[in-house]
Amino acid sequence: MQIIFYLCQILDPPEKYSYTFIMKKLLILAVLLQLSLASFAQQALGRGQNMISPEVNPDNSVTFRLNAPKAEKVQITGDFLTSQTPSDLTKGDDGVWEFKTPAPLKPELYSYSFLVDGLKSTDPNNVYLIRDVATVTNVFLVGGGRADLYKVNDVAHGTVSRRWYSSPTLKMTRRMTIYTPAGYEADNKRYPVLYLLHGMGGDEEAWISLGRATQIMDNLVAQGKAKPMIVVMPNGNASQEAAPGESALGLYKPTSQLPKTMEGSIEESFPDVVNFIDSNYRTVKAKSGRAIAGLSMGGFHAYHISKQYPDMFDYVGLFSAAIMSERENQSPVYQDSEAKLKTQFAKNPKLYWIAIGKTDFLYKGNEDYRKLLDAKGYKYTYYESEEGHLWKNWRIYLSEFAPLLFN
Amino acid sequence: MQIIFYLCQILDPPEKYSYTFIMKKLLILAVLLQLSLASFAQQALGRGQNMISPEVNPDNSVTFRLNAPKAEKVQITGDFLTSQTPSDLTKGDDGVWEFKTPAPLKPELYSYSFLVDGLKSTDPNNVYLIRDVATVTNVFLVGGGRADLYKVNDVAHGTVSRRWYSSPTLKMTRRMTIYTPAGYEADNKRYPVLYLLHGMGGDEEAWISLGRATQIMDNLVAQGKAKPMIVVMPNGNASQEAAPGESALGLYKPTSQLPKTMEGSIEESFPDVVNFIDSNYRTVKAKSGRAIAGLSMGGFHAYHISKQYPDMFDYVGLFSAAIMSERENQSPVYQDSEAKLKTQFAKNPKLYWIAIGKTDFLYKGNEDYRKLLDAKGYKYTYYESEEGHLWKNWRIYLSEFAPLLFN
Numbered sequence: 148m149q150i151i152f153y154l155c156q157i158l159d160p161p162e163k164y165s166y167t168f169i170m171k172k173l174l175i176l177a178v179l180l181q182l183s184l185a186s187f188a189q190q191a192l193g194r195g196q197n198m199i200s201p202e203v204n205p206d207n208s209v210t211f212r213l214n215a216p217k218a219e220k221v222q223i224t225g226d227f228l229t230s231q232t233p234s235d236l237t238k239g240d241d242g243v244w245e246f247k248t249p250a251p252l253k254p255e256l257y258s259y260s261f262l263v264d265g266l267k268s269t270d271p272n273n274v275y276l277i278r279d280v281a282t283v284t285n286v287f288l289v290g291g292g293r294a295d296l297y298k299v300n301d302v303a304h305g306t307v308s309r310r311w312y313s314s315p316t317l318k319m320t321r322r323m324t325i326y327t328p329a330g331y332e333a334d335n336k337r338y339p340v341l342y343l344l345h346g347m348g349g350d351e352e353a354w355i356s357l358g359r360a361t362q363i364m365d366n367l368v369a370q371g372k373a374k375p376m377i378v379v380m381p382n383g384n385a386s387q388e389a390a391p392g393e394s395a396l397g398l399y400k401p402t403s404q405l406p407k408t409m410e411g412s413i414e415e416s417f418p419d420v421v422n423f424i425d426s427n428y429r430t431v432k433a434k435s436g437r438a439i440a441g442l443s444m445g446g447f448h449a450y451h452i453s454k455q456y457p458d459m460f461d462y463v464g465l466f467s468a469a470i471m472s473e474r475e476n477q478s479p480v481y482q483d484s485e486a487k488l489k490t491q492f493a494k495n496p497k498l499y500w501i502a503i504g505k506t507d508f509l510y511k512g513n514e515d516y517r518k519l520l521d522a523k524g525y526k527y528t529y530y531e532s533e534e535g536h537l538w539k540n541w542r543i544y545l546s547e548f549a550p551l552l553f554n
Numbered sequence: 555m556q557i558i559f560y561l562c563q564i565l566d567p568p569e570k571y572s573y574t575f576i577m578k579k580l581l582i583l584a585v586l587l588q589l590s591l592a593s594f595a596q597q598a599l600g601r602g603q604n605m606i607s608p609e610v611n612p613d614n615s616v617t618f619r620l621n622a623p624k625a626e627k628v629q630i631t632g633d634f635l636t637s638q639t640p641s642d643l644t645k646g647d648d649g650v651w652e653f654k655t656p657a658p659l660k661p662e663l664y665s666y667s668f669l670v671d672g673l674k675s676t677d678p679n680n681v682y683l684i685r686d687v688a689t690v691t692n693v694f695l696v697g698g699g700r701a702d703l704y705k706v707n708d709v710a711h712g713t714v715s716r717r718w719y720s721s722p723t724l725k726m727t728r729r730m731t732i733y734t735p736a737g738y739e740a741d742n743k744r745y746p747v748l749y750l751l752h753g754m755g756g757d758e759e760a761w762i763s764l765g766r767a768t769q770i771m772d773n774l775v776a777q778g779k780a781k782p783m784i785v786v787m788p789n790g791n792a793s794q795e796a797a798p799g800e801s802a803l804g805l806y807k808p809t810s811q812l813p814k815t816m817e818g819s820i821e822e823s824f825p826d827v828v829n830f831i832d833s834n835y836r837t838v839k840a841k842s843g844r845a846i847a848g849l850s851m852g853g854f855h856a857y858h859i860s861k862q863y864p865d866m867f868d869y870v871g872l873f874s875a876a877i878m879s880e881r882e883n884q885s886p887v888y889q890d891s892e893a894k895l896k897t898q899f900a901k902n903p904k905l906y907w908i909a910i911g912k913t914d915f916l917y918k919g920n921e922d923y924r925k926l927l928d929a930k931g932y933k934y935t936y937y938e939s940e941e942g943h944l945w946k947n948w949r950i951y952l953s954e955f956a957p958l959l960f961n
């Protein structure tokens with residue numbers, strides 16, 4: 148834009164512009180052109196492709212494009228497809244392959260990859276990528292409905308910090324992600340805290356990237372649907388100091404098969420996290436000002452942590468939780484579950500919220516757990532969604548759970 | 555690991571384990587297996603490839619691998635290659651292509667892409683990617699020497715925050731990245747501040763990702779080579795609220811051709827940034843506690859800002875700066891440069907540091923500028939490196955410049 152402005156000045160100069168002046172302008176133009184291309188040419192190793200992909204059309208159908216003239220077959224795979232089978236792109240005369248969804252897509256954050264002659268490839272025209280454990284995929288967002296909560300909107304934004312804390316129990320310095328709501332820094336109020344836990348293979352980056360936690364909280368607070376709150380996203384793998392690439396282990400290949408994930412360490416060390424937050428932020432230092440929720444393995448952690456420390460959390464959220472009754476041999480945390488649950492529910496938590504999708508492979512375990520709660524007369528709220536063990540559902544659960552907190 | 559532990563328990567059960575106990579264990583094993591695979595299978599759209607790439611060998615040669623049995627030609631391009639021509643990978647009998655660098659690589663953070671039958675592709679085995687304007691490339695790090703500053707080491711870590719501030723001058727709410735050094739939150743000291751500016755096409759994410767600013771500062775401070783300082787990385791495009799994808803503009807395709815980058819707005823509004831930081835952090839609120847540095851366009855900004863506000867910064871760093879004398883028609887900021895420089899240098903800045911690479915396309919402009927400074931007798935320090943307009947150089951310049959500050 149600036150360059151075009153210059154070009155116009157040069158091509159249509161008012162009379163007052165001298166020859167020298169125009170030559171100087173041309174020199175500046177040359178420098179500006181080089182500046183804007185320099186990082187591309189020297190660092191980015193190729194200009195990518197000058198096209199838009201994916202393109203969300205006005206009717207919410209989506210068109211994907213890939214310039215691959217030498218490819219024999221290009222397919223696309225992604226969670227927007229109605230079947231598990233990849234869809235074929237069609238090659239145009241110019242070597243550009245294209246695929247348009249046969250119908251408009253529902254509002255959602257979607258992920259996809261191309262398969263170029265069978266090789267999984269990212270879309271060179273889409274810089275938006277999210278890592279899930281050891282795989283990186285492109286994402287796009289179809290707005291509208293609930294998915295507007297996942298967008299960055301023109302509202303007041305909270306602060307997101309990556310911060311290290313000391314865990315005396317684990318004898319480690321560890322990294323966490325902390326969201327403080329808009330206004331936190333400008334006032335002197337105390338804020339309640341939601342502790343939000345990831346699943347197996349995840350880390351302190353999972354909720355902020357795949358979970359769109361920043362956007363969901365910013366938007367819910369701006370709409371007056373959720374109370375402003377601090378959201379703390381710790382790392383739930385007791386063997387890890389930090390997410391892959393963020394610790395002294397270097398740029399290693401991530402795995403979901405980590406030691407010390409569901410054997411008691413995270414639960415035993417959780418007061419270290421709460422103490423750190425209560426010591427470093429203006430929190431409501433009381434059960435009434437604390438919520439804990441987690442997805443999958445994080446739901447397992449939230450389940451055990453909340454009953455292990457029955458005076459710590461007034462709000463509990465189990466999102467597609469990996470409820471497994473038989474862990475007694477692993478850690479004191481897993482012993483005497485029924486007695487601990489009795490104590491926890493005798494103290495009347497304000498909300499005990501269980502959510503799961505109809506086709507989740509953990510459905511049966513959750514159903515059995517609800518039967519146990521029913522049999523004991525322990526009060527809980529149940530939210531059942533479509534589909535299974537998916538980030539789509541965990542974003543829905545967060546956006547349903549957060550408005551219920553701290554009222 | 556945990557799953558293997560379970561498997562061993564099941565396959566070699568002590569006598570005390572009953573049939574029921576073993577069956578329960580098997581059930582838990584099945585759940586754990588599903589948990590650890592669930593996100594892969596349902597979200598990540600394919601398992602990627604079960605191999606290591608890139609592999610940094612013990613002698614610092616590097617091996618790249620790609621499983622692409624149907625490809626006819628696989629090449630690699632990257633800033634580790636000695637020539638601009640891509641190198642060919644060799645196909646193995648198993649369909650895995652491989653390339654090993656002919657010699658050990660010097661310590662550095664490198665970027666690369668594959669070209670699969672001409673199509674630029676990311677490495678599916680490497681989750682470490684950095685965006686540069688509109689292009690995303692894989693990165694890897696060969697440690698040793700100065701590059702050890704770019705690694706996450708086992709040292710105390712600062713906090714990195716993405717935070718929004720209000721700019722009354724630009725009438726916008728804008729996003730910045732702020733590094734506070736280890737210990738900042740735990741003490742009551744005041745800290746000096748380095749304002750660190752990006753180049754054309756960059757944004758508030760550039761220094762923290764491509765620039766490895768967190769790692770460089772953590773490591774320099776831990777080694778006692780730099781004073782603990784706050785590092786503020788604002789967005790230098792006056793038309794942008796935030797980096798691509800982080801504003802209400804949505805997930806659009808980034809461009810380096812932005813309006814309002816070098817026409818005075820950033821310089822005029824810079825006191826908004828400094829006021830925000832001085833109001834929200836425990837800073838040394840004095841010229842002696844402030845440094846400003848920038849690369850390329852950010853060097854241009856640092857040049858103009860430091861002379862426009864001659865009482866604001868005692869330390870100035872121009873990294874491959876886009877020094878262009880003739881900007882007088884654009885903004886009052888660019889007028890009377892010589893008079894402003896005279897005022898600035900009459901106030902004896904503690905450090906005026908100019909760095910550029912021998913082959914940088916801006917070398918001549920910087921040489922001319924140094925001649926001007928020499929002619930006027932204005933004191934500056936000059937640092938000349940090999941090569942050109944590259945992030946490699948900007949990381950070097952930061953690691954050379956930061957130790958000179960606030961002594």
